[in-house]
Amino acid sequence: MRAVIVAIGVAFLISLFCTPIAIKVFTRLKAGQPIRAEGPAMHQTKKGTPTMGGVVFILATVIAYVAGHLALTTLPDAQIAQVEPTITALVLLGLMVFSGAVGFIDDFLKVRKRHSGGLNKRGKLAGQILVGAVFGAVAVYFPSSMTDVRGNATNTETVGSTTLSFIRDIPALEIGKIGAVIVIIMVVMAATNGVNLTDGLDGLATGASVMVLAAYALIAFWQYRHWCADPNYTEAYCYTVRDPLEIALIAGAAAGACVGFLWWNTSPARIFMGDTGALGLGGLIAGMAMSTRTVLLLPILGGLFVIVTMSVVIQIISFRTTGKRVFRMSPLQHHFELAGWSEVNIVVRFWIIAGIAVAIALGLFYSEFLAAVS
Numbered sequence: 001m002r003a004v005i006v007a008i009g010v011a012f013l014i015s016l017f018c019t020p021i022a023i024k025v026f027t028r029l030k031a032g033q034p035i036r037a038e039g040p041a042m043h044q045t046k047k048g049t050p051t052m053g054g055v056v057f058i059l060a061t062v063i064a065y066v067a068g069h070l071a072l073t074t075l076p077d078a079q080i081a082q083v084e085p086t087i088t089a090l091v092l093l094g095l096m097v098f099s100g101a102v103g104f105i106d107d108f109l110k111v112r113k114r115h116s117g118g119l120n121k122r123g124k125l126a127g128q129i130l131v132g133a134v135f136g137a138v139a140v141y142f143p144s145s146m147t148d149v150r151g152n153a154t155n156t157e158t159v160g161s162t163t164l165s166f167i168r169d170i171p172a173l174e175i176g177k178i179g180a181v182i183v184i185i186m187v188v189m190a191a192t193n194g195v196n197l198t199d200g201l202d203g204l205a206t207g208a209s210v211m212v213l214a215a216y217a218l219i220a221f222w223q224y225r226h227w228c229a230d231p232n233y234t235e236a237y238c239y240t241v242r243d244p245l246e247i248a249l250i251a252g253a254a255a256g257a258c259v260g261f262l263w264w265n266t267s268p269a270r271i272f273m274g275d276t277g278a279l280g281l282g283g284l285i286a287g288m289a290m291s292t293r294t295v296l297l298l299p300i301l302g303g304l305f306v307i308v309t310m311s312v313v314i315q316i317i318s319f320r321t322t323g324k325r326v327f328r329m330s331p332l333q334h335h336f337e338l339a340g341w342s343e344v345n346i347v348v349r350f351w352i353i354a355g356i357a358v359a360i361a362l363g364l365f366y367s368e369f370l371a372a373v374s
Helices: 002-028 041-046 054-070 087-113 121-141 176-198 204-225 244-265 274-291 295-301 303-322 332-338 343-373
Strands: 153-155 163-165 169-174
Touching: 002 054, 002 244, 054 087, 054 244, 054 274, 087 121, 087 176, 087 244, 087 274, 121 176, 121 274, 163 295, 176 204, 176 274, 176 295, 176 303, 204 244, 204 274, 204 295, 204 343, 244 274, 274 295, 295 303, 295 343, 303 332, 303 343, 332 343
Parallel strands: none
Antiparallel strands: 163 169
16 A cells, blocks of 8 residues: 555656646747637637646656555565566556557647647557557466465466456456457557547546546555455455556556646646547556456446547437537537536536546446455
């Protein structure tokens, strides 16, 4: 627990105090956010606000991970030593950093061209598939060689599973290693695009991501305290995952970094996370679902991202098939802007929806544990 708290605190402080520096740097570099001409008229006032702020909280998360490991000097004799960095951390931080890199290319092209187009759809899609495939393969093909404090092999799990999972792996839904990599790619694409589409109002995607990441920190730490690699727990209710403490540490660090960034990103935003931050957060959230074996729980946990994404899908299908629009504008948050809601009202109400979705998902997670115990 100490390592997780240290990581959260370090990430928060780095993000809180380094974001103003990033604002000054990006302002001097004239890295301002281009605004779509067809977007809501009130967004034109945001033109020129520094973007690519996701660089700050991605770096803060990585640094906080290192700081958290420095706090891991000793563990109780019954627990498993996780002092050394693991493949789990490589996969999770890799998904965050390299998904963010795809977004950074998109942001850079927007700033350079002074146009909201950025990286074309095929290029962004190819980048997401490549990142998902590389780290998906690492997650599925490299088992753990973890030993306990006595040097005995205790956990040979991979980061990802070859079966679909809801709250745990579902043995009946075996998909094989290749199938698992394909599923990971799909989850990465869904999560990155979901967060990216939600990012459109000051603080909206940042606040929603904080809730989801905090939930994953709780889930992972609960799994760590009831881990099948720990001889104190029976197979009846323990969790078969790899390196849950690592997952909790990284999720907590990312949540803390986002809270620090939100201080400057809330309305009126002084900096935007850009695609750098949105894709980075989406990649990390996808990795969290994969590593905690809660892939099918993610659509509930990230309910707001699903709702926003579905609004875009519905709008496209309706317009292409009937020539009519269901919403005044998509994603959904812009529909309410055009309906006369203030930006702050939309953000707060959408945060409430995100919080309800997270609460439902955590309730399902805990109720399954109670059922397993009983």
